[in-house]
Amino acid sequence: MSFILVYSFYENVDLAVDVAAFQFSNWRELFTDDYYHYAIWKTLRMSIIVTALAAVLGYIPAYFIAMTRFRHKWLLLLLLILPFWVSFIIRTLSWIHILGNQGAINGVLQWLGIVEEPVAMMFTELTVIIGFLHVFLPYMILNIYVSLEGIDRNLEPAARTLGCTPWQAFREVTLPLSIPGLGAGCLLVFVLTAGSYVTPLILGGPDDFLFGNLIYDAIISELNWPMGATLSFALLLLLGLVVVAYSRMMGLNQLYKAFS
Amino acid sequence: MKKQGTTRRYEQLRERVGNGDIDRRSFMGLLGCAGLAAGVVGKPMDLFVRQALAAGTELYFEGWGGVVSEALRKHAFDPYEAETGNKVIDATFGGEEEVLTKVKAAGNTDGHNILHSSGITWYKRWVDNGYDVALNEGNIPNLSLVMESIMAPFRAITPESLSAVPYDFGTTGIAYNTNYVSEEDAKAMGANLLLNKDLEGKIGGWGGDWANRAWYGALQSDQDPNNIQDWDAVWDKAREHRALVAKYWESGAELMDLLAKEEIYVTEAWSGRVAALQAQGHPIGYIDPKNGLAWMESMFVLKGSPMEEAEQLLNFMLEPATAIAVAEGQKYPPSLDPSKVEMTDVVKGLPAFDPTGKLDGLVFRDPDVWTEVEKDQKKAWNRVKKGA
Numbered sequence: 001m002s003f004i005l006v007y008s009f010y011e012n013v014d015l016a017v018d019v020a021a022f023q024f025s026n027w028r029e030l031f032t033d034d035y036y037h038y039a040i041w042k043t044l045r046m047s048i049i050v051t052a053l054a055a056v057l058g059y060i061p062a063y064f065i066a067m068t069r070f071r072h073k074w075l076l077l078l079l080l081i082l083p084f085w086v087s088f089i090i091r092t093l094s095w096i097h098i099l100g101n102q103g104a105i106n107g108v109l110q111w112l113g114i115v116e117e118p119v120a121m122m123f124t125e126l127t128v129i130i131g132f133l134h135v136f137l138p139y140m141i142l143n144i145y146v147s148l149e150g151i152d153r154n155l156e157p158a159a160r161t162l163g164c165t166p167w168q169a170f171r172e173v174t175l176p177l178s179i180p181g182l183g184a185g186c187l188l189v190f191v192l193t194a195g196s197y198v199t200p201l202i203l204g205g206p207d208d209f210l211f212g213n214l215i216y217d218a219i220i221s222e223l224n225w226p227m228g229a230t231l232s233f234a235l236l237l238l239l240g241l242v243v244v245a246y247s248r249m250m251g252l253n254q255l256y257k258a259f260s
Numbered sequence: 261m262k263k264q265g266t267t268r269r270y271e272q273l274r275e276r277v278g279n280g281d282i283d284r285r286s287f288m289g290l291l292g293c294a295g296l297a298a299g300v301v302g303k304p305m306d307l308f309v310r311q312a313l314a315a316g317t318e319l320y321f322e323g324w325g326g327v328v329s330e331a332l333r334k335h336a337f338d339p340y341e342a343e344t345g346n347k348v349i350d351a352t353f354g355g356e357e358e359v360l361t362k363v364k365a366a367g368n369t370d371g372h373n374i375l376h377s378s379g380i381t382w383y384k385r386w387v388d389n390g391y392d393v394a395l396n397e398g399n400i401p402n403l404s405l406v407m408e409s410i411m412a413p414f415r416a417i418t419p420e421s422l423s424a425v426p427y428d429f430g431t432t433g434i435a436y437n438t439n440y441v442s443e444e445d446a447k448a449m450g451a452n453l454l455l456n457k458d459l460e461g462k463i464g465g466w467g468g469d470w471a472n473r474a475w476y477g478a479l480q481s482d483q484d485p486n487n488i489q490d491w492d493a494v495w496d497k498a499r500e501h502r503a504l505v506a507k508y509w510e511s512g513a514e515l516m517d518l519l520a521k522e523e524i525y526v527t528e529a530w531s532g533r534v535a536a537l538q539a540q541g542h543p544i545g546y547i548d549p550k551n552g553l554a555w556m557e558s559m560f561v562l563k564g565s566p567m568e569e570a571e572q573l574l575n576f577m578l579e580p581a582t583a584i585a586v587a588e589g590q591k592y593p594p595s596l597d598p599s600k601v602e603m604t605d606v607v608k609g610l611p612a613f614d615p616t617g618k619l620d621g622l623v624f625r626d627p628d629v630w631t632e633v634e635k636d637q638k639k640a641w642n643r644v645k646k647g648a
Binding site for chain 1: 354355357358360361364385389461468470502505506507508510517521522523634635638639642643645646647648
């Protein structure tokens with residue numbers, strides 16, 4: 001981290017040619033150029049959307065796995081982590097074969113006669129969101145599951161005997177007790193989304209980029225490491241703030257639980 | 261009992277020496293006995309020789325992936341490995357920027373030996389950054405078969421010696437789906453086919469190369485691409501194109517996938533990739549608009565590489581039979597001079613093939629002109645690409 005910070009003060013005089021210096025032009029550019037501010041806004045927005053959707057979509061399977069009386073629960077957990085055995089890039093690319101013009105969904109729609117021409121679904125913000133959810137959802141589910149597993153199984157029936165409906169029992173007892181896991185899952189998904197750049201590159205259109213793509217441009221395309229270091233450190237700070245805020249509200253213990 | 265291999269037995273023996281279970285004298289004695297036994301039996305020694313050959317020098321090659329890599333693997337690397345015992349470890353890069361970033365970050369070129377390098381501009385950049393070598397041309401006799409016209413720009417940068425051998429060339433023209441765009445329309449519109457509003461959402465573009473976009477922006481704004489005076493006009497055309505684009509592709513494989521799956525109908529495209537799609541039966545047409553972009557590729561040897569083995573591989577790759585087979589596989593004409601080497605009909609039919617070997621009809625980037633503006637204009641393109 002110190003190296004990245006020091007490098008952010010260097011000066012890029014030509015492509016791939018940096019000079020050791022202590023100057024603030026990279027930081028000044030970051031603070032004064034709306035191009036970067038817009039990318040930060042897009043990144044935060046996308047991260048919030050993905051996190052919210054992952055929380056809703058992740059809770060259901062996590063609850064099911066935690067509450068099921070199925071004897072081989074380990075099998076369900078194995079199924080959850082099975083996708084990790086496949087490369088992240090391959091998993092992302094697979095959506096082209098599902099949502100593409102000649103993909104599975106369009107194939108079925110045309111076969112059923114619902115549409116005559118393929119429906120354009122690829123290379124939009126929606127496909128990027130789907131790609132993120134596909135990859136990051138297991139992190140959310142695992143965290144919520146760990147939290148739900150730790151809840152005393154007698155609490156919900158106890159609430160029911162005191163007159164709660166099933167929904168009330170869930171809302172008043174189970175949900176509040178699972179908040180730490182939900183929060184940990186949200187933190188992970190938020191941070192992972194905000195730091196991504198490959199998913200928009202593969203599944204997005206020209207308008208779909210995140211702050212990470214700007215870092216990629218600076219370092220790989222423009223060979224401007226000092227600017228890349230500045231942007232990387234700025235992202236690190238922003239995400240660090242999110243982690244600090246989470247830590248103050250929830251504590252970081254829940255995160256350790258999920259991975260222990 | 262599990263059967264043990266020779267290597268495993270030797271390792272166990274060495275381990276026992278390390279643990280102090282056997283003294284060094286006994287170890288050497290046992291090793292000598294093993295050698296004697298192997299010498300008497302003979303066959304194991306043959307195996308050792310073969311193992312030693314198989315464990316020859318490793319050369320790391322990075323290229324463009326897809327059909328290009330397949331052609332190189334099949335027609336160049338596999339036969340080279342079989343003949344020499346050296347091993348070529350080939351990988352796909354995302355572009356030479358990626359490799360330069362990696363070697364700069366690592367502080368050395370370990371794991372990087374030969375690059376399928378793109379054009380003169382990158383040759384100059386590798387040289388300027390001190391990653392070049394001096395090839396011993398005496399070890400590459402097939403270099404005499406390469407077109408002088410394609411070697412001249414490289415020699416202009418490093419007059420004393422070459423650090424790469426020119427290997428192939430091609431053009432970046434416009435590919436179109438013939439089911440949706442007629443040949444007449446494509447030819448009539450030329451570079452402006454990429455700005456056809458009727459095809460909004462069905463147009464693609466190469467996102468990875470600022471110079472390619474700028475070249476087409478220059479053509480669309482009626483400027484000489486090698487003498488651009490109005491950069492604002494160039495980027496305005498790029499913005500106009502962007503508004504119609506479904507997807508900027510980042511690799512040849514992605515380009516082919518987008519065209520084959522009809523996600524896009526029109527895009528600028530590399531001639532060889534289009535020829536590969538046509539060979540697969542896809543309804544894809546191709547035009548080189550007036551002053552369309554031509555380029556050449558070289559096999560660049562990075563500093564720190566095992567030179568003799570690398571030169572041997574380059575000479576092998578330039579062997580007419582190999583170079584022609586690779587050309588037919590990757591669909592780009594070889595750098596070999598057609599006036600010195602008899603080409604096959606397939607090669608003669610490839611886009612951009614020049615039977616004279618002079619390449620007069622093709623327009624290449626002027627490396628001095630394009631390198632000078634690259635830092636600023638590359639940054640400009642990255643912003644335009646994102647809607648700025």
